[in-house]
Amino acid sequence: MNILITGVSRGVGIEICTVLLEQGNNIYGIARTHTDEFKNLEYNYKGKIHFKSFDLSDGDNVNEEVFKDFIGKNPIHGFVNNAATAYDDIISNLNLDRLKNMYNVNVFTPMMLTKYVLRNMLLYKVKGSIVHISSISVHTGYKGLAMYASSKGALEAFSKNTAREWGQLGIRSNIVVPGFMETAMSSTLSEEQKDRIYKRTSLKTVTSIRSVAETVAFLLSDKAESITGQNIHVDNGTI
Amino acid sequence: MEEKVLEIINQIRKNNNLDGLSNLNKTDNLRDDLGFTSFDLAELTVKIEDIFNIDIFEDGLVNTVGEIFQKLS
Numbered sequence: 001m002n003i004l005i006t007g008v009s010r011g012v013g014i015e016i017c018t019v020l021l022e023q024g025n026n027i028y029g030i031a032r033t034h035t036d037e038f039k040n041l042e043y044n045y046k047g048k049i050h051f052k053s054f055d056l057s058d059g060d061n062v063n064e065e066v067f068k069d070f071i072g073k074n075p076i077h078g079f080v081n082n083a084a085t086a087y088d089d090i091i092s093n094l095n096l097d098r099l100k101n102m103y104n105v106n107v108f109t110p111m112m113l114t115k116y117v118l119r120n121m122l123l124y125k126v127k128g129s130i131v132h133i134s135s136i137s138v139h140t141g142y143k144g145l146a147m148y149a150s151s152k153g154a155l156e157a158f159s160k161n162t163a164r165e166w167g168q169l170g171i172r173s174n175i176v177v178p179g180f181m182e183t184a185m186s187s188t189l190s191e192e193q194k195d196r197i198y199k200r201t202s203l204k205t206v207t208s209i210r211s212v213a214e215t216v217a218f219l220l221s222d223k224a225e226s227i228t229g230q231n232i233h234v235d236n237g238t239i
Numbered sequence: 240m241e242e243k244v245l246e247i248i249n250q251i252r253k254n255n256n257l258d259g260l261s262n263l264n265k266t267d268n269l270r271d272d273l274g275f276t277s278f279d280l281a282e283l284t285v286k287i288e289d290i291f292n293i294d295i296f297e298d299g300l301v302n303t304v305g306e307i308f309q310k311l312s
Contacts, residue, residue: 063294073289123285169278
């Protein structure tokens with residue numbers, strides 16, 4: 001399968017690429033920076049992995065740059081919307097420019113990417129699978145994450161409606177809701193803050209990045225052919 | 240160009256078990272006369288874009304065959 005993935009510079013994105021490559025898929029990866037971790041995958045999986053440098057704050061050039069130049073006349077069987085930027089602050093400090101920038105990256109450009117992914121699937125008659133990466137903050141609430149969580153909540157609603165709208169063509173859309181992982185995005189948290197977060201989970205520990213990536217790969221595969229419009233929590237049982 | 244558009248329209252009509260058309264009239268309404276649903280129109284759009292590199296739906300809805308010809312000419 002040809003899989004388009006955003007946010008492949010590090011963390012969860014790299015792990016999803018790794019799992020999908022191990023399963024024999026072709027990767028079309030997008031990120032701002034071409035990191036050594038991604039280059040390492042390119043070295044190990046020559047010809048199966050492609051990279052495009054693209055800034056997701058630019059929603060205007062999605063068709064030209066991502067689809068016409070990068071993907072070309074290849075069918076896309078799966079799309080993983082993984083890239084995101086965090087904007088953490090309490091609501092009384094909300095800055096509109098920073099909020100708009102975050103929505104461009106987390107919501108508006110992913111919606112444009114979905115538009116052209118669906119068009120690609122329509123053209124090549126592919127019963128494809130779309131997976132958005134959300135956040136447990138949508139469901140539990142954390143101090144300082146209201147703006148970020150709102151952008152992920154928008155994706156959850158978008159996915160549910162994508163599933164309903166495109167289901168008759170066999171196209172599926174699901175959400176993976178990870179708990180807190182050890183990634184660059186959570187690196188600003190203190191150990192004490194992290195411990196407090198982990199105590200709110202049934203398994204009392206950090207969420208495994210590998211488990212998140214394996215769940216994404218499962219939802220993309222035919223094994224999940226009857227699953228659509230769902231939010232799958234991979235969060236150690238967050239309460 | 241008009242023959243190619245007719246070919247694409249007939250492909251989509253065939254998928255919907257509708258008879259092929261021998262010619263198109265500029266006044267033909269895509270929904271009312273050709274029986275296209277919103278998904279058929281989406282398929283028409285992507286097939287036309289694939290061949291002509293023009294997104295006929297980019298600046299709003301297209302209603303008639305003549306409007307498609309206009310965008311492609």
